[in-house]
Amino acid sequence: MARICQITGKRPSKGSIIHRKGQSKKSGGIGTHVTKVTKRKFRPNLQRIRVKLPDGGTKRMLVAVKAIKAGLVEKVV
Structure with a gap:
């Protein structure tokens, strides 16, 4: 089963984790x-x-x- 919202069509998107090292210039580095x-x-x-x-x-x-909070769907209770 694909991780795609059946209402809005939202799907996984790509990105990256950027690792930074050192003291910032603002802090005196x-x-x-x-x-x-x-x-x-x-x-x-x-x-x-x-x-x-x-x-x-x-x-x-x-x-x-996000679609549930926006009221795009009505949940059955």
């Missing part, structure tokens, strides 16, 4: 230097919830929390 760059993924916060459909039925879907 000679400045920070990049020592390593590692690849990483930013994954959307997906929840598997039961969603109320427009025709009155229900369905389990993977939905991003």
Whole structure:
């Protein structure tokens, strides 16, 4: 099952972790230097919830929390 929101289409995106070493110039050092760059993924916060459909039925879907908070879906209680 892919990590894609079935409402908004949000999916994992690529990025990197940047490691810096040294004391900043503001703190009295000679400045920070990049020592390593590692690849990483930013994954959307997906929840598997039961969603109320427009025709009155229900369905389990993977939905991003941002879509739930925005009111794009109606949860079944």
